[in-house]
Amino acid sequence: MQKMGVRLWPVTMISGDMLVAAPERWDEACFTVPAVRAVIASGLKTGILCSETQREFWETINGLMVVSFPLRTKSKLVATQIKDQWKASLAWEISPAAEAFKIANLPRRLGPQERRLDKLLTHPLSYSENPLEHRVRHYLAAVEELSIDTKRSEFFASVDLGIEFEKNAVMLCPSSDLGISYEWAIDRWVEIADRLLENGKHVTVVSLDGNRDLGRNLANLLGDKVTYFHAFPLASTLPILAIHGLVVAADGSLPHLAAHAGTTCVTLFGPNDSAWKRPLGRRHSVVKMHVECAPCLLAKCQFDSRCQRELTVDRVWKAVKDKLTYAGRKDQWSAW
Structure with missing residues (x-):
């Protein structure tokens, strides 16, 4: 390079x-x-x-x-x-x-x-x-x-960092640097992690700097079954992101960087507009629930967080499961 x-x-x-x-x-x-x-x-x-x-x-x-x-x-x-x-x-x-x-x-x-x-x-x-x-x-x-x-x-195209990915390595990022209304409930993240572990996946839980530290809390709940990683500074995480075959993340900066590094992403959208701000690349998926008040783009919900509350574990798991067989296969071009 x-x-x-x-x-x-x-x-x-x-x-x-x-x-x-x-x-x-x-x-x-x-x-x-x-x-x-x-x-x-x-x-x-x-x-x-x-x-x-x-x-x-x-x-x-x-x-x-x-x-x-x-x-x-x-x-x-x-x-x-x-x-x-x-x-x-x-x-x-x-x-x-x-x-x-x-x-x-x-x-x-x-x-x-x-x-x-x-x-x-x-x-x-x-x-x-x-x-x-x-x-x-x-x-x-x-x-x-x-x-x-x-x-x-x-x-x-995503970049080639010259790093061999591990197909069974999955990263979970429950935190968003866009605000708490962009974050899914931590108990639901636990369910997704448990299902991944049951399927023989190596799970890394990542936390971001300067937020509610959902990542650390999730890692503490899961204990020795997962690897914990603090993503700071973000630009330095690109090699770590590239190792993982799949990243499942709250809408925020991290899934965009993961897509840039060539990792397949499943991004959970809430108050943002996925048609406008989804990560670049055909291989990625977004998961969301249509609610009347979205997209509001607000960092803090003024109602009842229904865009996150109505997003079920089964809906997210289906998107994750669909990508597990594709995880890490870096399509040559990343057309938007």
Whole structure:
């Protein structure tokens, strides 16, 4: 795998044609990958400007220069390191990276034509999205405005980390970094884990940083029958995710990273819209219950958590069982 990159500290200047601002959310970062690959394939010397927390993720993309900065670095300081080094920039949202492009006075600053972002751009890109399109279209449409071809299946492929997967290894992630309304009841996770163990699977339970620690609680309930893993920092978990043949997870950042690493995913959706935000790839499944109040996208439910409460163990288990025979078989292309 080709890896190119530089950290801004210590200072090392690199230059190129297009410097792209990485979205700060993990799901959005994953949805940006096909568009970034398309820019690279167009022949432009392409870089990504991201926080240090995302560096390992972006280093998995061949031909991409990774320019990273420590978290919470001031945009003005970032700007001093990219000034006069890049011909153009592409930003998707208001962020420290987008602000750094403006402060650095990069000659051509592109991005979606949105009221808050417009003030940072020299060349706003005007395009529309159809209702219920997958979020990946937001990023592809911007690149298509630059007359760049995005319709190549390899742009959507999961990465090859060179790691052999274990077909019988299943990871469970009951925690979500999107909020408690995205999380299924822990007693139901216990039932899923027990069924996996009864079927001879090796179960790893993962917890995330900065939430209710459902993962640790689930691991404690299951005891020595499972392996416990704390996924922090998230970008460093890619090799661990790639080992597992199947990941069953609450909707959040982790299933998107697992899909990027080439792992088959079953994702439990609640307040989010699976048509809009499902992990990229044909081999994955989403499980959800249709309720009148969804998608609300709320981190904390204002009613009775019915989207999670009405999602039964049997419904989730059916989706898991359907994928167990397919787990770890990495389809060549990951078309959305």
